Amino acid sequence: MTSLFLQALSGETTSRPPVWFMRQAGRYLPEYRALRAEAPDFISFCLNPEMAAEATLQPMRRFGFDAAIVFADILLIPGALGQKVWFEAGEGPRMGLMPSVESMAERAASAGDELRPVGRTLSLVREALSEDRALIGFAGAPWTVASYMLDGGHDTIGKGERAVARTYVYKDPVGVDALLDVLVEATAHYLKMQADSGAQALKIFESWAEGLPDDLFERLVVRPHQKLVARVRELGVTVPLIGFPRGSAAHAVRYARDVDVNGMALDTACPLGVGREVQKIKPIQGALDPLLLRAGGEALDRRVDQLMEAWGHGPWIFNLGHGILPDVPITHVEQVLKRIGAQ
Amino acid sequence: MTSLFLQALSGETTSRPPVWFMRQAGRYLPEYRALRAEAPDFISFCLNPEMAAEATLQPMRRFGFDAAIVFADILLIPGALGQKVWFEAGEGPRMGLMPSVESMAERAASAGDELRPVGRTLSLVREALSEDRALIGFAGAPWTVASYMLDGGHDTIGKGERAVARTYVYKDPVGVDALLDVLVEATAHYLKMQADSGAQALKIFESWAEGLPDDLFERLVVRPHQKLVARVRELGVTVPLIGFPRGSAAHAVRYARDVDVNGMALDTACPLGVGREVQKIKPIQGALDPLLLRAGGEALDRRVDQLMEAWGHGPWIFNLGHGILPDVPITHVEQVLKRIGAQ
Numbered sequence: 001m002t003s004l005f006l007q008a009l010s011g012e013t014t015s016r017p018p019v020w021f022m023r024q025a026g027r028y029l030p031e032y033r034a035l036r037a038e039a040p041d042f043i044s045f046c047l048n049p050e051m052a053a054e055a056t057l058q059p060m061r062r063f064g065f066d067a068a069i070v071f072a073d074i075l076l077i078p079g080a081l082g083q084k085v086w087f088e089a090g091e092g093p094r095m096g097l098m099p100s101v102e103s104m105a106e107r108a109a110s111a112g113d114e115l116r117p118v119g120r121t122l123s124l125v126r127e128a129l130s131e132d133r134a135l136i137g138f139a140g141a142p143w144t145v146a147s148y149m150l151d152g153g154h155d156t157i158g159k160g161e162r163a164v165a166r167t168y169v170y171k172d173p174v175g176v177d178a179l180l181d182v183l184v185e186a187t188a189h190y191l192k193m194q195a196d197s198g199a200q201a202l203k204i205f206e207s208w209a210e211g212l213p214d215d216l217f218e219r220l221v222v223r224p225h226q227k228l229v230a231r232v233r234e235l236g237v238t239v240p241l242i243g244f245p246r247g248s249a250a251h252a253v254r255y256a257r258d259v260d261v262n263g264m265a266l267d268t269a270c271p272l273g274v275g276r277e278v279q280k281i282k283p284i285q286g287a288l289d290p291l292l293l294r295a296g297g298e299a300l301d302r303r304v305d306q307l308m309e310a311w312g313h314g315p316w317i318f319n320l321g322h323g324i325l326p327d328v329p330i331t332h333v334e335q336v337l338k339r340i341g342a343q
Numbered sequence: 344m345t346s347l348f349l350q351a352l353s354g355e356t357t358s359r360p361p362v363w364f365m366r367q368a369g370r371y372l373p374e375y376r377a378l379r380a381e382a383p384d385f386i387s388f389c390l391n392p393e394m395a396a397e398a399t400l401q402p403m404r405r406f407g408f409d410a411a412i413v414f415a416d417i418l419l420i421p422g423a424l425g426q427k428v429w430f431e432a433g434e435g436p437r438m439g440l441m442p443s444v445e446s447m448a449e450r451a452a453s454a455g456d457e458l459r460p461v462g463r464t465l466s467l468v469r470e471a472l473s474e475d476r477a478l479i480g481f482a483g484a485p486w487t488v489a490s491y492m493l494d495g496g497h498d499t500i501g502k503g504e505r506a507v508a509r510t511y512v513y514k515d516p517v518g519v520d521a522l523l524d525v526l527v528e529a530t531a532h533y534l535k536m537q538a539d540s541g542a543q544a545l546k547i548f549e550s551w552a553e554g555l556p557d558d559l560f561e562r563l564v565v566r567p568h569q570k571l572v573a574r575v576r577e578l579g580v581t582v583p584l585i586g587f588p589r590g591s592a593a594h595a596v597r598y599a600r601d602v603d604v605n606g607m608a609l610d611t612a613c614p615l616g617v618g619r620e621v622q623k624i625k626p627i628q629g630a631l632d633p634l635l636l637r638a639g640g641e642a643l644d645r646r647v648d649q650l651m652e653a654w655g656h657g658p659w660i661f662n663l664g665h666g667i668l669p670d671v672p673i674t675h676v677e678q679v680l681k682r683i684g685a686q
Contacts, residue, residue: 161634163634163668166632166634167634167637167638170634170635170638170640170642170643171638171640171642173642210612211590211611211612212611212612213611213612213630213632213635213646213664214612214614214615214616215646215649216632217612217614247554248612249592249593250592250593250595250612250613250614250617251614252593254614268554268555268556269553269554269555269556269557269560269591269593270593271557271560271593271594271597272557273557274593287556289509289556289559291504291506291509291510291513292513292556294510295510295513295514297513297514299513299514299516300513303556303558306558321556325506
């Protein structure tokens with residue numbers, strides 16, 4: 001029995017949209033908070049297969065989403081390449097000095113092996129999931145990961161602008177391009193390992209596609225994604241890929257045309273009309289406002305209906321435009337699932 | 344002698360693009376830092392006509408920009424409506440409790456009178472400027488100002504998302520719409536006072552149009568701007584208006600069509616092709632990446648050339664996509680001015 005999620009991702013218009021939420025395993029769930037408290041730190045939590053598998057499964061048990069996404073973090077890759085990563089409570093990630101691009105290049109092909117615990121998590125989850133639920137693996141996209149590697153998580157001018165990293169892009173284009181190439185290679189191996197371990201779809205999170213001028217969007221997002229997709233296929237991966245260039249609605253149609261992913265995730269700010277244009281090119285995923293999920297009420301029902309009306313006539317996976325917020329009431333998640341007929 | 348700036352804004356394709364920079368009076372200038380040190384706090388500085396006029400004129404003397412923009416702040420309006428505003432060094436604005444919408448509604452029509460010092464600044468600058476240099480007045484747009492009024496500057500979830508304010512939008516739509524209406528009225532009177540005091544163009548800064556789903560873009564940006572433009576005209580203002588819905592490139596063409604401003608400012612992330620579409624509808628302004636101005640070098644020249652090639656064949660005012668950064672070298676500003684033939 002193929003899952004509704006994989007049906008939609010293969011281009012079928014399903015009877016109702018399959019649904020899962022970004023960061024569906026997270027702090028808004030009391031069972032997650034209890035589990036998380038048992039781990040000494042966030043990275044250890046991600047790399048403990050039993051704990052990560054349990055976190056992945058918690059929202060599946062509670063809500064019966066159509067897809068599970070492996071519990072992991074986009075910053076595991078720098079760790080696998082030798083850059084120290086840790087999280088300060090209540091703040092963003094912090095990272096040690098970046099190793100040389102040359103030394104990271106030597107380690108790129110073994111990124112999958114380095115991150116075997118994530119593969120083990122995937123295997124555990126796949127065993128526990130019923131057949132009609134899909135399992136998604138993921139990785140951070142090269143530019144997004146590079147932007148943290150370059151600023152060490154210390155960017156104070158404007159997180160949304162990735163100012164430190166973008167200044168490197170302008171001042172040392174050769175160095176940045178070399179770093180992106182290393183990340184393409186490492187990420188391809190990491191994604192292959194995930195597919196080999198049971199992931200049935202792979203999502204590429206470009207969390208910081210936002211705010212880029214179009215020349216940089218081409219150079220930092222489109223081209224590295226093209227290279228990554230080609231390299232993943234070259235390594236023999238056949239499962240569908242989803243691209244998520246967050247914050248780049250103005251470039252969405254171009255991305256959909258130029259990057260050979262199987263599906264495209266849209267963010268909160270993507271106009272419904274743009275979503276329909278993308279949908280003519282490939283299946284889409286998204287894009288309820290996470291703040292509306294937090295607010296609930298009639299406004300939530302109304303927007304869910306609008307999305308259903310706008311996108312429900314083509315291949316579409318229901319999701320949020322960004323991750324679920326820690327203070328979202330569980331009843332609001334249930335309200336959405338009922339509204340779209342998934343519960 | 345009409346200024347090149349006003350020519351472009353009236354729809355003429357000028358021999359070279361007129362140029363000014365957002366936040367051109369600012370901390371990257373040593374003379375600004377010296378002047379600013381003489382004022383006890385930022386709001387007092389803005390409301391001291393002699394000081395604000397001097398700050399406005401400093402970059403005009405140094406660089407000979409085609410337009411000066413009055414030195415003021417988008418958060419003067421809440422102050423005029425009775426909400427306390429102050430700035431913590433190195434942080435964003437902080438604001439006291441918001442007065443009731445009813446009490447603010449009573450004060451809306453006198454917002455211009457309350458902010459007479461800004462009019463005095465404009466008069467002083469206009470006297471000092473040569474005829475071929477234009478003088479721009481401005482105000483924060485209703486939603487942007489409302490978003491600070493609603494969160495008091497204390498939004499910790501995500502500044503870029505205006506999360507606190509947007510949650511009010513969903514949970515108390517009637518209250519938020521009433522607040523926006525009061526701000527439309529107050530801002531219209533404030534802009535009229537500026538035009539009466541010598542402003543030759545008025546810019547509406549929607550600094551936080553970013554990240555809005557399309558239904559909210561319509562409700563929080565398009566409609567209030569339409570109301571504001573209509574009200575400003577009703578009050579007898581005839582000078583051109585520039586709209587700047589920052590961070591909304593995906594909605595740019597719609598904004599250009601639906602809002603009856605005379606010119607539209609584009610931000611860094613607006614694709615060149617979208618800019619050309621907007622330019623068919625009205626004159627555009629923008630949109631060099633402020634981080635590229637900071638980086639300098641060949642990359643800066645190359646992008647300036649790209650912008651010239653893409654937009655130089657229609658009515659276009661050269662500007663940054665966002666404000667100039669405090670650590671921008673003065674030589675980089677000069678490099679741009681030379682490149683476009685303005686120095």
